Amino acid sequence: MFNFFRSTQKKDVLIEKPNHIAIIMDGNGRWAKKRFMPRISGHKKGLESVRNVISQCQKLDIPFLTLFAFSTENWLRPSQEVNFLMSLFQDSIIKESSSLIKNNVQFKLIGDRKPFSKSLISKIKNLERLTEKNTGLTLSVAINYGGRWDIVNAVNQYQKSDHSKKTFTQKDLIKNLSLNFAPDPDFLIRTGGEKRISNFLLWQFSYTELYFTETLWPDFNEKVFMDALFEFQRRERRFGKTSEQL
16 A cells, blocks of 8 residues: 655655554553653553544554554553553543544454443443444554454354364454454554563564554654654565565
């Protein structure tokens, strides 16, 4: 997919862009700690960056954006922080729903919903229903998501049907993964300086370009985003081929 876009920060021209961007939004707690604020203040500030990156993807006509908000391992965090995050997710769904509908964004949640409250599950389903016919950006938010869980869950979903006499294939697995409605991400951005994928989209990242920035998520702005996209543009994506074959 190609697009011509001139950045206001650089003289470079963005010629090639990702079709699907995944982001590990890391650094909210450290952002708050640096300012002698409680960790929850970082999570609140991080919501502004979520709004900004959604807006930038829409401006650039990038069709898929997947945000890692809460992993299956994040339940190990202090209960006060976990409870706040669950409350923040629910409040955000209520507050942002009209904006998503107005801006033609299709919302999807990927992850294990079983531990969520009935109220949160109801609001998630309602927002998915209200936006299911939107044709603009597809925004997927991963909450209580883990790549290992996703693969095991896909196998369990497959086994619910009578496939006992069939050979299990990659296509069977892909059809049952949480992100089966979207192409594999072309580009992963992780903020906060850590250089790992933290059990996120393990299957889907097989040929994803990885990009790590020291910028903490609440400070993630248009310039940082564009710097990442210019780096993506410089990558040579061979998918197993040689440079001469491209």
